[in-house]
Amino acid sequence: MNKTSFSGVGSFVHITVVPVAGVTEANGAGLKTTWTSATAVFADEAALAHAVEEYPLSNERLLAYAARNPPPQSWYDEDEDLF
């Protein structure tokens, strides 16, 4: 039995592929679903890499942005637990 697994950034993806000789067709749907998920994750990573390149936000620039855009009092008054 062959087994291939790996993890992406932040362990968002964990893929296990178990080819079984003679029953490829029977396993096809499951394998296809697995690899489609992997492709989606890689596209997601590519989108972030593109954004980092296209929108260079240095910490200095972000600190200046934060100084102009503080959260309002109403946000500090929220008490909903989101986790």
Place this chain on the structure above:
Amino acid sequence: MPTPQRGRIVVVRASDPQGEKPKVRPFVIVTATDEIKPAKPFVGVAITGTFRKPVPDDCVQLPSRPDGHPQTKLNKEAVAMCSWARPITHEDIIDYKGMVPPGHMARILKIVDRLDKEQRGESSETAEGPGN
């Protein structure tokens, strides 16, 4: 032990604008990980569960699930409010939560870039669509 990094959701003890009543509030870190240094402030944008639908164009809705999303850990609907940002230090952080998926992070960075350029009078691209 998690560390501050771009895309990490952190819970921060923060004083309100009046400088009173320190509150415990969630942020997503937007500063690039390699720029996050000990004793130096970095920047997060606020996460809130109070938002309109359709999601405003300065927000990105984050993945959530009633039993806690496996990546973000959010168990209620919430957005990253890109127009609300705050400096954060390592000492401010009282808890580390999940990670914002890369695609969502890309949208957050794009919106922050657009808003910043608009505020500084620079040209910017067309507004991001609805944030969900």
